[in-house]
Amino acid sequence: xxxxxxxxxxxxxxxxxxxxxxxxxxxxxxxxxxxxxxxxxxxxxxxxxxxxxxxxxxxxxxxxxxxxxxxxxxxxxxxxxxxxxxxxxxxxxxxxxxxxxxxxxxxxxxxxxxxxxxxxxxxxxxxxxxxxxxxxxxxxxxxxxxxxxxx
Amino acid sequence: xxxxxxxxxxxxxxxxxxxxxxxxxxxxxxxxxxxxxxxxxxxxxxxxxxxxxxxxxxxxxxxxxxxxxxxxxxxxxxxxxxxxxxxxxxxxxxxxxxxxxxxxxxxxxxxxxxxxxxxxxxxxxxxxxxxxxxxxxxxxxxxxxxxxxxxxxxxxxxxxxxxxxxxx
Numbered sequence: 001x002x003x004x005x006x007x008x009x010x011x012x013x014x015x016x017x018x019x020x021x022x023x024x025x026x027x028x029x030x031x032x033x034x035x036x037x038x039x040x041x042x043x044x045x046x047x048x049x050x051x052x053x054x055x056x057x058x059x060x061x062x063x064x065x066x067x068x069x070x071x072x073x074x075x076x077x078x079x080x081x082x083x084x085x086x087x088x089x090x091x092x093x094x095x096x097x098x099x100x101x102x103x104x105x106x107x108x109x110x111x112x113x114x115x116x117x118x119x120x121x122x123x124x125x126x127x128x129x130x131x132x133x134x135x136x137x138x139x140x141x142x143x144x145x146x147x148x149x150x151x
Numbered sequence: 152x153x154x155x156x157x158x159x160x161x162x163x164x165x166x167x168x169x170x171x172x173x174x175x176x177x178x179x180x181x182x183x184x185x186x187x188x189x190x191x192x193x194x195x196x197x198x199x200x201x202x203x204x205x206x207x208x209x210x211x212x213x214x215x216x217x218x219x220x221x222x223x224x225x226x227x228x229x230x231x232x233x234x235x236x237x238x239x240x241x242x243x244x245x246x247x248x249x250x251x252x253x254x255x256x257x258x259x260x261x262x263x264x265x266x267x268x269x270x271x272x273x274x275x276x277x278x279x280x281x282x283x284x285x286x287x288x289x290x291x292x293x294x295x296x297x298x299x300x301x302x303x304x305x306x307x308x309x310x311x312x313x314x315x316x317x318x319x
Contacts, residue, residue, distance in 0.1 A: 033208040098294070
């Protein structure tokens, strides 16, 4: 009879321990900051990049260079690069000093047809990602710039 | 008489054995209580650490947002605020204003180090607020891409607002 009592006590203690371990010990802190940072990052990065003026291209913005890149390709910058090449080199420079430096994986695309992008930088995200798409009006249709930040 | 003495001795030995048993059970019981208490204290301590970490994260997000919307550095055109944009002409003045009113800005920004780094075109760096502490327990670095507006040329550059927050 005493043994039975002892067995019940041990079972109750085991159940309590499992409960405590499951709900209290294995609890990890909620990543409030990560959510804020990743939601701000993709949007701000793309928004800021599109507004940036290219010093070697008559101070035209990246948006204007992309519009030319998807249509006539008539702009040649001071360093001899065409609008597409120049946009790509500015974007590459910016991403190298930001996302690459912060060890963040990303994929940047500028396209009218997603199957054949005009500019592609970075690598495709394999798992979770934060994505931002900005449409840019052009005379024939709409072109898009897309930035995926992995993780 | 002899039998009574024998019975008494047997009873005494049984009582002693039972007292010994009770002491052993109580000893094991208290050991278990102490182990349980130590486990409970550890769990509570871990939970407090987790909550402290979460609070620090929330405070860090709050400080970052306060900096991003500081009128001292934010761009505006015809009194209309432009989001996610820093006026580079305001930056130099903001630096001196923040140094002169250190206590006011400490209430807003606590222990932090705020830098604006220009990425394109060219490279430049402005430190707009810096108040650090040596004995911090947590440190967060938040990088926010921002547009750097030059009102003289009316053109935008690309920059990063780096906010380092320290908590005791």
